[in-house]
Amino acid sequence: MSKRRFVMEFERPLVELEEKLLELRRIDAAALTPELAMEIDTLAAEVDRLHASLYRDLGPWEKVQIARHPDRPKTQDYVDALFEDVIELHGDRAFGDDEAMFAGLGTIAGRKAVVLGHRKGKDIKENIRRNFGQVHPEGFRKARRAMALAGRFGLPVVSFLDTAGAFPGIEAEERGQAWAIAECLATLSDLPVPVVVVGIGEGGSGGALAIGFGDRLIMLENAYYSVISPEMCAVILHKDAAKAAEAAGCLSLTAADLARLDLADEVLPEPVGGAHRDPAQVIEAVGVAVGGALDALATTPADRLVAERYARLRRIGHVVGESGTTGT
């Protein structure tokens, strides 16, 4: 293997066993004692057993690690594979172009659309250019410009979420990070075209939400969407980022949690171990789901679309009290 395999924290016991097994198997056949051969067989069985159980019933923290896996298919992979005649649009017309945000025009299964998405890089070099997918205000303003374009020309919006969060930098703050996100939320809320959102990896807080709600929310099985990162939640609760696993369990951030809370409409299964094990299969499934959602929404008149989106948002929340509505 030319590229060193990326090992997620929870995979380590399995990988260590696999390496030990590989080492034993390298032993010369002549030097192989019956005892050693038996040990190899035992170890191989243990590896098989662990492999079968490790990826079953993954916990929230394991899912977060899979969502962050560097080989996981990214916005660019979905755009390249699912959209034809793509024209990327650059810049916010005020400050600059943010390479952590994709905005463009593309055709998916014969349907013209505006495409948005957070953009992580494939390697360190690209990640530095793309600021590891952490968007600055100009990125959100570019997205908002593309949303407005979609609204004016009747193009549906397809949005891919994959960010740890909006960038918490000095200049980002000075240029109005909060303002830029709020403006995206307001614009998305009454956009008179269908908005289909796909959680493909990380859904980090306000930076994800800025392009992250609409008429349909499709989540990959191991994607997450959270009000706060598990690490930061752990720091606030326990003053200890190492307790992120525990925090992840409290935040109800997995795709299954979102479906349970009635926030996600569809959860797409991933191959055993995560989307990076078979990207083509996952990308194809996302294409089918997005196509289906766009088809279902295509005939809804614009005013009903906006009214239903508002009603959908208004239902969200858990309120107790006489004038309140009890529910999720």
Added chain:
Amino acid sequence: MPISEWFKAREDRRYTSLDPSAPKTDVPDGVWEKCPSCKHIVYAGDLEHTDGVCPHCGHHFELTAPERVGTLADEDSFAEMDADLISGDPLSFTAAKPYTVSVATARESSGLSEAIVTGRATLGGHPVVLGVMDFRFIGASMGSVVGEKVARAFEVALAERRAVIMVTASGGARMQEGMLSLMQMAKTAAAAERLASAALPYIVVLANNTYGGVTASFATLGDVVLAEPGAMVGFAGPRLVEQATKLSLPKGFQTAESLVEHGMVDAVVPRAELRETLTALLGYLTLGGAS
């Protein structure tokens, strides 16, 4: 007096200060406040007369929601709405301490049902819906109830053609309600957008410590955005920015004054002039839409 005597007088004076070992309980809590800006000890009675502004340096102390309503609404005009809305515990959030305990404690110590108080009022004679956040209630974080009350405030204003005034202070989205809290950002922004589409005015007053999900939703969508002197406002908190960037922060970072410099806020308005300024703004902004 010779100079040596003068020094002696100073020595004596040192012993006139309070004995630090003396029990502090004979000074009733809340009678004296230490100004965090000029360090003067201020008599709380004086702060009542100045609406929580330090008479020595002009520092703006945080106001509770009832105090703030008192400084803004026309006398006896405020009628609270949705006071019976209470937070549940949708995620059974139990890390560190159970969420239900945090809410119960906050309710008891603040006397409020949640972190925002909303109601119909008149301000300088203008019909408004007024919303005021209270930092004492779990850092005025926005969970389902805050989001619901904000959305209803905009909806009542829309139905009755009133202006909306929001005085914000918040640590951000309430993490104990997870994604339900995050989605309140979209919900409140959507409600604000509907008011804007109806050409009804929305004015925000950013008070000290407005951060995260509140800043990144309804708090920055005002037709006019004002801020109190010295108020700290941003998306990510200063400590997080410092940690993430490993840079030292520029002087005045995220203060109301620097936000005006960077074009994010219309004006910094001292508390003593706030009512007057809001009345004047409403006078301009209601002309086109509401009449």
